[in-house]
Amino acid sequence: xxxxxxxxxxxxxxxxxxxxxxxxxxxxxxxxxxxxxxxxxxxxxxxxxxxxxxxxxxxxxxxxxxxxxxxxxxxxxxxxxxxxxxxxxxxxxxxxxxxxxxxxxxxxxxxxxxxxxxxxxxxxxxxxxxxxxxxxxxxxxxxxxxxxxxxxxxxxxxxxxxxxxxxxxxxxxxxxxxxxxxxxxxxxxxxxxxxxxxxxxxxxxxxxxxxxxxxxxxxxxxxxxxxxxxxxxxxxxxxxxxxxxxxxxxxxxxxxxxxxxxxxxxxxxxxxxxxxxxxxxxxxxxxxxxxxxxxxxxxxxxxxxxxxxxxxxxxxxxxxxxxxxxxxxxxxxxxxxxxxxxxxxxxxxxxxxxxxxxxxxxxxxxxxxxxxxxxxxxxxxxxxxxxxxxxxxxxxxxxxxxxxxxxxxxxxxxxxxxxxxxxxxxxxxxxxxxxxxxxxxxxxxxxxxxxxxxxxxxxxxxxxxxxxxxxxxxxxxxxxxxxxxxxxxxx
Numbered sequence: 358x359x360x361x362x363x364x365x366x367x368x369x370x371x372x373x374x375x376x377x378x379x380x381x382x383x384x385x386x387x388x389x390x391x392x393x394x395x396x397x398x399x400x401x402x403x404x405x406x407x408x409x410x411x412x413x414x415x416x417x418x419x420x421x422x423x424x425x426x427x428x429x430x431x432x433x434x435x436x437x438x439x440x441x442x443x444x445x446x447x448x449x450x451x452x453x454x455x456x457x458x459x460x461x462x463x464x465x466x467x468x469x470x471x472x473x474x475x476x477x478x479x480x481x482x483x484x485x486x487x488x489x490x491x492x493x494x495x496x497x498x499x500x501x502x503x504x505x506x507x508x509x510x511x512x513x514x515x516x517x518x519x520x521x522x523x524x525x526x527x528x529x530x531x532x533x534x535x536x537x538x539x540x541x542x543x544x545x546x547x548x549x550x551x552x553x554x555x556x557x558x559x560x561x562x563x564x565x566x567x568x569x570x571x572x573x574x575x576x577x578x579x580x581x582x583x584x585x586x587x588x589x590x591x592x593x594x595x596x597x598x599x600x601x602x603x604x605x606x607x608x609x610x611x612x613x614x615x616x617x618x619x620x621x622x623x624x625x626x627x628x629x630x631x632x633x634x635x636x637x638x639x640x641x642x643x644x645x646x647x648x649x650x651x652x653x654x655x656x657x658x659x660x661x662x663x664x665x666x667x668x669x670x671x672x673x674x675x676x677x678x679x680x681x682x683x684x685x686x687x688x689x690x691x692x693x694x695x696x697x698x699x700x701x702x703x704x705x706x707x708x709x710x711x712x713x714x715x716x717x718x719x720x721x722x723x724x725x726x727x728x729x730x731x732x733x734x735x736x737x738x739x740x741x742x743x744x745x746x747x748x749x750x751x752x753x754x755x756x757x758x759x760x761x762x763x764x765x766x767x768x769x770x771x772x773x774x775x776x777x778x779x780x781x782x783x784x785x786x787x788x789x790x791x792x793x794x795x796x797x798x799x800x801x802x803x804x805x806x807x808x809x810x811x812x813x814x815x816x817x818x819x820x821x822x823x824x825x826x827x828x829x830x831x832x833x834x835x836x837x838x839x840x841x842x843x844x845x846x847x848x
Contacts, residue, residue: 415445416474428522430499430500432539445468448824451479452479455483456821476494497551501540504554504558513561514537514555515528516528516540522637526635527587529629530629530635531584531594533629542571562582564593587634601762602631603768604628607636612776618820619819631768633768640745647732648742650684650738653668659706662694694730695713697711716728751778767811769812770814771815773816782794
């Protein structure tokens with residue numbers, strides 16, 4: 358698919374298309390044609406100019422720690438960067454962009470151009486940074502500018518519903534891996550500016566993610582394919598014969614927990630750059646929410662099991678549902694347990710009411726929670742902690758994506774802090790200071806105890822640090838040197 362070189366990219370040499378055009382010129386005589394062919398062959402043998410390497414391009418996108426329209430500019434830049442090679446897009450703090458670690462990366466990577474998206478950065482540009490500014494006031498303007506400066510023509514494009522962040526993340530990976538432009542849109546339809554842009558690029562096939570109301574614009578030769586959700590995007594990648602060997606699990610809203618560092622944009626970079634797909638968690642996340650008990654009660658609650666340390670009772674209220682619970686200690690093995698009055702009859706011997714130990718699951722309302730009684734050793738028996746979604750819920754979701762892509766990927770990345778992507782509470786940690794947590798269950802694809810996928814968790818202190826870390830990993834070969842190889846950091 359022909360691609361433009363933008364105003365900040367150096368012009369490349371003749372392409373295969375250009376050589377093909379030469380072949381269509383009026384036929385020469387046999388000897389002239391033979392001489393021309395031999396000359397081309399000889400020049401290749403003696404070392405004619407190799408194809409131009411992709412320009413090292415870095416986008417800097419101001420992004421806040423909360424979901425905002427700035428995210429859509431970042432996502433469009435991921436697609437544009439991928440059209441040039443690796444999706445190197447760093448989120449930056451608009452008020453303080455030039456962190457030492459970013460300048461260190463730019464010094465090591467040695468980009469040909471660094472492009473700032475948005476109003477120009479405050480203050481002076483540091484020495485040695487070849488900065489170009491693409492003035493962008495809105496996400497729509499940014500998407501169109503990125504598209505028309507990164508592609509001359511494109512037969513395909515991707516659009517997505519900006520009101521669904523899960524679809525926004527998956528659409529960005531789809532566009533980046535297909536190397537086509539990405540456009541934000543509303544559920545009501547394609548903005549006029551997008552219609553003009555896709556007409557300018559010659560787009561004849563538009564893939565629309567999570568926006569079923571989008572119809573083909575009138576008087577435009579354009580087919581529209583609707584993808585209902587992120588799972589449909591993964592399935593579409595497989596149909597495009599773009600093998601999915603890497604799954605990046607992330608929460609598009611960081612679990613809905615305010616103040617949690619934003620890692621989901623890093624998941625987009627990792628999935629796009631590693632030949633993968635993003636798996637957005639569709640759950641509200643609760644991470645070890647504490648519910649305290651009172652003092653030991655004089656009489657055992659009705660239906661509660663025998664307890665070596667007596668009984669304590671408390672109340673859980675989640676999503677408008679309040680339920681009593683009782684806590685006790687097993688007389689045989691000293692393990693703590695909890696029982697829940699799920700049917701509200703004042704007793705603890707109904708279906709599913711326990712006893713449940715650390716790592717067990719209880720359903721309260723429409724949500725399944727993992728029960729934890731071992732978060733703090735000195736508080737055992739005085740509180741219950743609840744976490745959702747459960748490991749089983751996340752494993753089932755990953756299984757849906759494995760089925761959608763028709764294969765088991767080699768790599769699994771859990772991109773997010775536990776408040777966004779919970780670790781699995783694996784069981785009781787009696788005799789230690791805290792419970793046992795792990796990501797091991799998420800990498801299982803069968804019933805045996807051996808891990809099936811290479812897995813790791815990706816975290817960072819904020820959105821800028823996370824995207825920079827992702828870019829460093831994607832360009833490790835370009836930035837590594839002897840000095841770097843002899844150093845390490847421990848955290």
